[in-house]
Amino acid sequence: MNELMSQAVDLMIVGMGFVFAFLLILVFATGLMSRLILRFAPEPATPAKTPRAKPKAPASVDPDTAEAIKKAIAQYRARHRK
Amino acid sequence: MNELMSQAVDLMIVGMGFVFAFLLILVFATGLMSRLILRFAPEPATPAKTPRAKPKAPASVDPDTAEAIKKAIAQYRARHRK
């Protein structure tokens, strides 16, 4: 086994050890945080996935309206961003 | 009174004097400008506050429509901005 090999083995042991240790600590810290919040500052919960960043297309807009709106937006943008 | 004090007093007198002088000149220049425009290039006036930059929410859009539009916009954005 040459030097590079032993360095790589060392790196793997120390690296994986550290990654696991770090994320384990994070598991516990996160759990602790959640418990503290639930006990001392509970709030009305929201669903696990907030759709803020990428809103899904709702089913309730009928295609005609959607088309009309899309055109209107295009119209608006064409006029305002030119 | 040490040197810093006298410097600070100096700075206050000159500074406040200059600020007042500058804004007084601006008061007169602005007044003059407005009068010149009103005399030589009058135009149909607009209200003092143009709502261009931050338009207020109008009352005339009923909530359902607004909701539909908001969804449509979200749909549009989701599709177009990825």
Add this chain to the structure above:
Amino acid sequence: MNELMSQAVDLMIVGMGFVFAFLLILVFATGLMSRLILRFAPEPATPAKTPRAKPKAPASVDPDTAEAIKKAIAQYRARHRK
């Protein structure tokens, strides 16, 4: 004729020659490309001008709707962009 003149004449001959040569090559290359695509990878054609970048204002949105939408957009933007 001084040196600058002769340089300018040279530049014109070489320059215009090159511009024509380059664009002529491009005419042929483009024609070849189009023929190859039409033969080996034809696809349902789209109109010569895709309106993607600057969509035209459609005629089918009636002014009232457009106005309502514009306000709603303003409302939306005011709320979401601060």
Add this chain to the structure above:
Amino acid sequence: MEKLLTLWTGSGLFNIEPGQLVMIGIGLLLLYLAIRKGFEPLLLVPIGFGGILANIPEAGLALSAAENAIHFGKPEVLAALAGALDVAYDASQAVTPEVIETFKHAFKEASTAEVAMANGLAQDFGYGNGMLYNFYQVIIGSTVGPLIIFMGVGAMTDFGPLLANPKTMLLGAAAQFGIFGTVLGAALLDWGGILDFTILEAAAVGIIGGADGPTSIYVSSVLAPHLLGAIAVSAYAYMAMVPMIQPPIMKALTTEEERKIKMSQLRPVSRKEKIIFPLVVLIAVVLFLPDAAPLLGMFCFGNLMRECGVVERLSDTAQNALINIVTIFLGLSVGSKLMAEKFLDPQTLGILMLGIVAFGVGTAAGVLMAKLMNLMSKEKINPLIGSAGVSAVPMAARVSNKVGLEANPQNFLLMHAMGPNVAGVIGSAVAAGVMIKLLS
């Protein structure tokens, strides 16, 4: 095992100093104020976060390559830097804390060319500029960040109310007394032997009284960069506290009668006036105070883009994408100045104290000026709009409106207060120009 030791001796837990702990606490406090209390979140979220990043032990995010190299203090690196920084040291000497201190001091005093050379050498040894250091150099060191923000603010400002009633500009002038009064306050603290300030530092502290974020950052980056962190934090924090600071002063200086004064509706203002006004301001700058040209030039440029009506896509970008991008990095850059060794200093306490004085004095001066104007003019103005002259747009104008409504529920002062409010921005920029002219 040796590698585990490297990780451990390089960890934060092993290296953290009490000052860094305190500063991380202060960063978290700023985040709390911004997120839960709504204290100017657009700036205080990045500033608070940047403050935490700047105090991560061993990471050196707010340090230049040379400072990082000095911190780690390897003899051969120090020997190389010794030449560039003109320090007497060779690689055989022990690296004592005093040696490190000597190098730090030499780097702080170094000329532009020496700094460049030292950073180049440190990079050759594998050290790099910290992320926040780079942000600071590009955004604040070059002065470009505050100027772009000011352009965006210009593009968001409506001068309509000011144009409808130009004499309210004087209220915006009077409120600048907060700036110069604070300079005097700093001088008094120095005279009393309580704190030490130079005139440059005193002036930089005074600008907090301008109640305008980008102006504060611009002026302190020019006059006293080492105080920038404390000044910016102080300015933004007190701006957020305007609804608490101003009302008692406003009420103490006015009678119930005065607070009830109803002002006539503002006249409509034509588009042409709005287009030409920024050019009028610009010409006044050209003629009278070239040193205010960067700040007011960019402000007027933003406003012209807004009003001229033919470059809406530029105006829109100046108000949105561009100002947002710069705000993110400006905030992080200010945060880089919240390093423990620079921030945890008696001066910072003095700056925080003087800051609140600045706001109070400016508020009082604006109100009193309004009362003075009422003595000399037939058409009365409600003195409550005087306090809006400190800037803190649009918070101070809203405070005027709110206090006015308490006295007379039919009296809407908001639009009237917007005049002095935006005039206060111009006034502060003029004061900044005067101070830079006279002191730098």
Add this chain to the structure above:
Amino acid sequence: MEKLLTLWTGSGLFNIEPGQLVMIGIGLLLLYLAIRKGFEPLLLVPIGFGGILANIPEAGLALSAAENAIHFGKPEVLAALAGALDVAYDASQAVTPEVIETFKHAFKEASTAEVAMANGLAQDFGYGNGMLYNFYQVIIGSTVGPLIIFMGVGAMTDFGPLLANPKTMLLGAAAQFGIFGTVLGAALLDWGGILDFTILEAAAVGIIGGADGPTSIYVSSVLAPHLLGAIAVSAYAYMAMVPMIQPPIMKALTTEEERKIKMSQLRPVSRKEKIIFPLVVLIAVVLFLPDAAPLLGMFCFGNLMRECGVVERLSDTAQNALINIVTIFLGLSVGSKLMAEKFLDPQTLGILMLGIVAFGVGTAAGVLMAKLMNLMSKEKINPLIGSAGVSAVPMAARVSNKVGLEANPQNFLLMHAMGPNVAGVIGSAVAAGVMIKLLS
């Protein structure tokens, strides 16, 4: 009182020079043309405003730190700069205007390393680079600004009409005669002893005939940066005046019959053709003219982003936020080249004269080429679309359409004219590459 004197002797009113007054007037004129007459406002508003800023006396916004230090001419500062710039001067000598002039000249001729050293020294004495100087260095000096604009233009360009009728590219080639004809015109002025031009200057002036803003700025920044202001102003102003310049020439060179020629509708173009076309152009650049690679590379990259359909968020940003941000600073940077001492020069008058010649020659060449092609081909083209070959997208194409409608109200030439119109952009970039290759 001494401080009041400092303010007064540092004011614009005290220091303003006639040239600066004239240039401020020119800046206001550009703003008037942009805002009231709609002359390319996206560029001319920032350029005009930047031009005013650049001429604020004593502010030195368009000067480097060293130039500002030289302007103020303190003996100890000059003595320090003397070493860096290799000027014979010591602090005991009087600072005469000649001495200042010597320093200015030495700075202009200095090498890159000397410039850096001089600016560093000036910064150590408290002088800074002007705001506009920084903008210019970052945006134009690095050539990155025009290239990003070109990428955005590529992302806004639809090559559909060109692909439907590729032979109209030749019209875009012919119109480049405007460029080289103008170079000849400049040489003629020089030969006649009316004005002095070097071949680099003549070529930079010629590029106005390309009728393309970013190309003009790019080429003049490479070949003759001192003329950039006049060239850019000339290019944008005449582009705005295309509807006035072109129609008389178009009508003079065509018969009523020719103007009535109706062209067959363009064939539909497939998405694949549009995706591959920018790559075909790129390969042609690779094979034949590497010196056009920056301009045409970025243009094709923008167009590929637009057409490929899988990176819409990048294409959208290239067309909006990014191009707007760069446009703001590009305009201000061009404005920084409108300083009195550089702009108020007989050469500028020559450039303005030659610019209109350039547009006229390009227009005529395009129309005549179309007539020539009609002689050789069966399928006739309306010679009015030849004028669109000068670029000035999309104005020139609209002019073709309008003049066409005057002859035949049923004849819509717009789409047919878009082909040569965008070909003109490619043609100008090729001409730019040739000139840079042969001259620099």
Add this chain to the structure above:
Amino acid sequence: MEKLLTLWTGSGLFNIEPGQLVMIGIGLLLLYLAIRKGFEPLLLVPIGFGGILANIPEAGLALSAAENAIHFGKPEVLAALAGALDVAYDASQAVTPEVIETFKHAFKEASTAEVAMANGLAQDFGYGNGMLYNFYQVIIGSTVGPLIIFMGVGAMTDFGPLLANPKTMLLGAAAQFGIFGTVLGAALLDWGGILDFTILEAAAVGIIGGADGPTSIYVSSVLAPHLLGAIAVSAYAYMAMVPMIQPPIMKALTTEEERKIKMSQLRPVSRKEKIIFPLVVLIAVVLFLPDAAPLLGMFCFGNLMRECGVVERLSDTAQNALINIVTIFLGLSVGSKLMAEKFLDPQTLGILMLGIVAFGVGTAAGVLMAKLMNLMSKEKINPLIGSAGVSAVPMAARVSNKVGLEANPQNFLLMHAMGPNVAGVIGSAVAAGVMIKLLS
């Protein structure tokens, strides 16, 4: 005629080398994969295009001014550079290929100060930095590009699923075995004499196993910039191929029974938890691994902006305009590292081979970790979500979901897989910090 010759001898056709042809082909292949096959188009379109630009003969777009000057090899220029680069050469010597090679080598080995001096000299002779070289220096050389992308990714990341089931973080830890296993693989290739790697190179190659674009670029720019092109291409290509690489491994390591395991619905997560979580991560970084501070600091900052709810305009800009702008230039900059002489090397083949190994090992480690956790815990998790720990957000989570649906059409694993998926991003950044700490 002489000018025609200049054009011809300067053309690509005359100068192109086989390697450049191959690289242009590779660039076109990347574009094909991105556009037709949907392989990570946001990055691979700019990378592929940049790769073509970097290989345009004679254009030197990816070279510094000095490298361009050396390439053209004029004796007087080389003589000037000889001093700066400490090469023995004077203008009377012939310019042989060996001389050019000597200069190239000396430039590669030059110190920061020498590089600056050489580039300055080259500029004085009229050579400029290539466009792509400038992009690379500003965006990647400064490390700012990957960090801004990481901030944007943070602003787009929802930690909700992770917070609902924090122990799935361990899956994200296990998958980092892909990184270190690949380092070992590179060492094996070196041991076997098949390829040469240093430990720095091996670590940079290993980071491909992180399956995270910005982390790969950041780490390789720090540890082995010359391999950056191959590493980034490899990382993005394999990320796109995750739907092909992972399923066979996942199926081979699990039984039908295990794949059918149904997980209980995730508990709702409160807003406060989401706000505080990025701060918890930040504090952990402060205490345990300062070297991960730039990457994880920016990531947490982006996420805090997203969740805190008071800076939506900043969060929106970080997710859109800003990340898009940086993505464009980051991609082109990576493309600049696809120059023939650097890319066409046996090492590149090794990197491509090791890359797929990295993904496979990471996938297997994640799945096996999940099975191990099932042995020790009562509440069973579906081992298919283990593979999502490699990151490749959100592709890997979608693969988990799809393979899960094949086993049980009622079993939706997407949300459960999002936990390890985002944990994998944190895990890779931690691994990156460890490698930078121990090796640089």
